[in-house]
Amino acid sequence: MTALDVVTAADGVHLATGQDANWILLTDGDGVTLVDTGYPRYVGAVLESLRRIGRRPEDVRAILLTHAHIDHIGGAAHFASTYGTPVLTSDTEARHARREYLEQTPPSVLLSHVATRGMIPWSLRIVRAGALQRGAVGDADGFDAVTGVDPDGPLDLPGSPTPIASPGHTSGHTAYLLRDTGVLISGDALVTAHALSRDVGPQLLPPMFAHDAPAEFAVLDVFADLAVDTLLPGHGPMHRGEIGAAVARAQDLRDA
Ligand SMILES: [Zn+2]
8 A cells, every 4th residue: 555644634623644645535524525545555544544533435416637647547447336425527528538549658758757856766656556458437337427526516425525627737726725724736737846856845746647738837827826735746745835925836846
């Protein structure tokens, strides 16, 4: 099982950190909303994270996806097929999750960056974690498990997350705002660390991972206008602090 750390960001808001990807657990009573699910072979760690917060996999009311990359969608098919858990994301990203199209950095592009510090050990780790699996949700079982959410939110799910369209990293990438606690679940639109980055703190992922890097950059201005002081990213630790400063830091790093 991957390394696992679970920290509580606010009442009913928990960030789970696997070795190379995060997921978030939102609780309300017995119910849980699971935001993202790590790599395919992180399923054991996702189940363990539920146990640590005193919940069972049957308590998961829905899985929300920030986007359908394999390091975020990896456990979704397991929950959908084992427990019938609905899997939700934006309409566009739902098509991505069904693998009607794929916007994932191909291995050939990763290989062209083989000299990047950390690339080889990271690549070996993610392959072991299931990175080369297709990751589609729904098709193998013949049911349409992934559907689009109401983009206006807040959603009637534990944590009452409000979807924030944040296209760029992928076309349908969606962040989730928790208005009551000032938390932004930013997915890969704004992260705080990555195995291929030397830097810890708010930042964009390396441009090779973006489907549309200018759009990804523009989304930072959307985030800057949100009433947020806690960032729970798809990669890296929780960040506390004024969102405007976090965004400015990420913009400065990309400009540099
Ligand atoms: Zn990711």
